[in-house]
Amino acid sequence: MGLPPVERASDYLSLARARLDDATWRYLMDGDGSGNEQALADVRLMPRPLSAVAGGHTRLRLFGQELAHPFVLAPVAYQRLFHADGELATAMAAAAQGGQQVISSLASMSIEAIVQAAAAGGGAAPWFQLYWQRDRPRTLRLLRRAMDAGCSAIVFTVDAPVKLATMRLPADIHAVNLEAPTHADLPAEGGSLVLDGWMGQAPTWDDLAWLRQQTTLPLLIKGVLHPDDAVRALDLGCDGVIVSNHGGRVLEGAALSLAALPHVVERVAGRAPVLFDSGVRSGRDALVALAHGASAVLLGRPYVWGLASHGALGVAHVIRLMRDELEMTMALTGCATLADIDVSRLA
Ligand code: FNR
Numbered sequence: 303m304g305l306p307p308v309e310r311a312s313d314y315l316s317l318a319r320a321r322l323d324d325a326t327w328r329y330l331m332d333g334d335g336s337g338n339e340q341a342l343a344d345v346r347l348m349p350r351p352l353s354a355v356a357g358g359h360t361r362l363r364l365f366g367q368e369l370a371h372p373f374v375l376a377p378v379a380y381q382r383l384f385h386a387d388g389e390l391a392t393a394m395a396a397a398a399q400g401g402q403q404v405i406s407s408l409a410s411m412s413i414e415a416i417v418q419a420a421a422a423g424g425g426a427a428p429w430f431q432l433y434w435q436r437d438r439p440r441t442l443r444l445l446r447r448a449m450d451a452g453c454s455a456i457v458f459t460v461d462a463p464v465k466l467a468t469m470r471l472p473a474d475i476h477a478v479n480l481e482a483p484t485h486a487d488l489p490a491e492g493g494s495l496v497l498d499g500w501m502g503q504a505p506t507w508d509d510l511a512w513l514r515q516q517t518t519l520p521l522l523i524k525g526v527l528h529p530d531d532a533v534r535a536l537d538l539g540c541d542g543v544i545v546s547n548h549g550g551r552v553l554e555g556a557a558l559s560l561a562a563l564p565h566v567v568e569r570v571a572g573r574a575p576v577l578f579d580s581g582v583r584s585g586r587d588a589l590v591a592l593a594h595g596a597s598a599v600l601l602g603r604p605y606v607w608g609l610a611s612h613g614a615l616g617v618a619h620v621i622r623l624m625r626d627e628l629e630m631t632m633a634l635t636g637c638a639t640l641a642d643i644d645v646s647r648l649a
Contacts, residue, residue: 305615311623312583314607314616318384321610326383329469330606333551338581341560345590346649350636358638360628364575364598365455365520365541367426370400371625372588372640375617376579376600377431377457377524379408382475384610390419391609395617397425399625404457404600407433407444408477413451427454431524432513434463434505440481441509442516447479449517456517457544461525462552463504507534514539522577525552527562529569536573543570546579549602560594567595585627589635592643 306317319327360371375396382388389411396403397420405416405428413430420428430448435441445456505513514521523535524544532543545563547556559580567576578591579600588599601624608616632638635647 305619306612308619308623310584311604311608311620311627314604314611314620317611317616318607318609322384325469329383330603330610332468333549334554335550335581335603337558338547338550338560339583339587340581341558342581342583342587342590345560347586347589347631347635348647348649349634350647351634353636353638355633355636355638358629358632360625360632360640362598362640364402367402367454369402369426369598371621371628372592372598373399373401373621373624373628374429374577374598374600375401375403375605375621376602377404377406377459378602378606379406379477380410380471380475381406381606381609382410383471384606385613387613389416391614392605392617393417393419393425393428394423394614395605395608395621396420396428397423398614398618399621400425401621402426402429404429404431405448405453406431407435407459407480409479410475411478413448413453413479417451417453421452427452429453429455429457429522431457431459433459434503434509435480436503438509438512441505441513443481444479445513445516449519453519455520455522455541457522457524458510458513458540459524459548460505460510461527461546461548463501507538510535510540511538526566527557527559529565532566532576533569536570540574542575542577544577544579544600545596546600549580560591563591563594563596585624585629586631588624588628589631589637589643589647592640593645593647 389409393416430453435444520541522542523540525546526532545566547559575597577598578596582599591599605617605620608620637643
């Protein structure tokens with residue numbers, strides 16, 4: 303199957319819609335993603351003609367890794383829902399495009415196989431997204447498995463300890479890397495499902511301090527919107543912050559990711575890279591986030607659209623189109639490299 307005749311990364315949305323059943327589509331598009339998208343779209347850019355941008359590039363160095371572009375594929379659960387090749391297709395595409403990806407704790411294929419697929423494609427070792435696994439021993443086992451598999455950074459997601467209704471998974475698709483739930487996962491009778499059940503098992507700042515001691519890999523915290531939380535994570539030894547509202551999927555009415563970004567960047571004050579996600583639908587959107595101080599952006603739904611419609615080829619094409627769009631926007635705003643992208647490019 304060749305590439306579809308699309309001009310923009312976002313054109314993959316309608317291709318994916320045509321391929322997925324209603325329940326899977328609802329799961330993918332769940333939450334209020336439109337506020338994030340609108341916030342990015344509302345920012346106007348300042349054309350800067352006559353700049354010498356020939357010979358420019360989109361390369362960057364992040365946590366010691368050389369990346370061809372600033373698009374990191376965000377952790378997305380259960381990717382076999384969207385395509386039979388699932389996470390392997392995503393890994394091959396990220397590697398082929400010289401970028402980075404984050405394996406979800408809820409991946410539907412084994413961590414080891416995904417890492418191997420990235421290596422076979424000549425890519426850097428993927429990052430691993432860690433969800434807290436009820437207690438420290440269980441969390442440590444999952445962390446060690448990711449480290450042993452060769453993952454090169456840990457992304458600790460802290461904004462979604464409470465899982466609201468999600469879709470009923472087909473019998474053959476599940477989180478294959480997690481241990482089976484036990485009766486301890488359920489609240490005692492008469493207890494609150496939220497406060498005693500889910501939140502009784504959610505991590506706290508003490509757990510983050512503990513986690514920092516368990517690995518020497520770069521540790522990023524994902525799902526931070528308040529500047530105080532970003533600074534606290536760095537004070538505990540984290541190496542990076544991902545400003546994200548989880549694509550609007552967790553807390554209804556949460557602060558928009560872009561609104562939070564400049565405040566976090568200001569308080570982090572260059573101590574560590576600040577990454578951004580939620581709502582990036584084009585290379586232009588990525589430039590807006592970078593102009594607000596992000597070092598790189600994560601893509602969520604857009605690459606899954608590519609996955610659903612054309613497997614690895616579709617994911618690779620989405621990344622390539624995003625990069626083309628970013629290069630075009632850089633050229634028109636007078637930026638030869640990512641380092642040139644700053645607020646002076648905004649109107
Ligand atoms: C996610 N996201 C997510 N995040 C995470 O840390 N672990 C996970 O397992 C998942 N799973 C997941 C599934 C699906 C279907 C979606 C759409 C999202 C959140 C994801 O990493 C990212 O933060 C958002 O998707 C970014 O927003 P956009 O780009 O989708 O708007």
